[in-house]
Amino acid sequence: MTSENWNKLDxxxxxxxxxxxVRRLVRARNNFKKGIAKEDHTLSYLRKIHELICLTCExxxxxxxxxxxxxxxxxxxxxxxxxxxxxxxxxxxxQYTDAxx
Numbered sequence: 001m002t003s004e005n006w007n008k009l010d011x012x013x014x015x016x017x018x019x020x021x022v023r024r025l026v027r028a029r030n031n032f033k034k035g036i037a038k039e040d041h042t043l044s045y046l047r048k049i050h051e052l053i054c055l056t057c058e059x060x061x062x063x064x065x066x067x068x069x070x071x072x073x074x075x076x077x078x079x080x081x082x083x084x085x086x087x088x089x090x091x092x093x094x095q096y097t098d099a100x101x
Contacts, residue, residue, distance in 0.1 A: 006055040011065070014056045015097040021049045022076065022093045026086050042080075049076060072096060 006014065025045035031037040053073050057066045072093075079089040 001052075001055070003055055003058060006052075007059045007061070011056070011062060011100055012097065014052070014059070014062075015100055018049060018052045018056070019093045019097045021045055021052060023090060025049065025076075026079075026090060030086065046076070046080070049073070 009017070025042060028037065028041040028045055032040040032042070050073065053069055056062055057069050062069070075084070075089060075092055078084045079086075084092075
């Protein structure tokens, strides 16, 4: 997605897109660990999430939220490192997205 198109979305829509990618990330990793998927797509979802968070940070209307958004990405990194579980990261992003709106 181009930054021009991304910037047309409001913060709720932007974060809902990130939330969707977080859900896909968790599902993909679990499917690989369970042997349902033959390939691990975790890295590609992480890249997509990072890209969307960067686009959100670069959107002029979100300038005051930049530090907050970087912190939210750290929550995903905690999940990757196994410091928090699937339920936590899914609930966390859903609550964050809902709270922002």
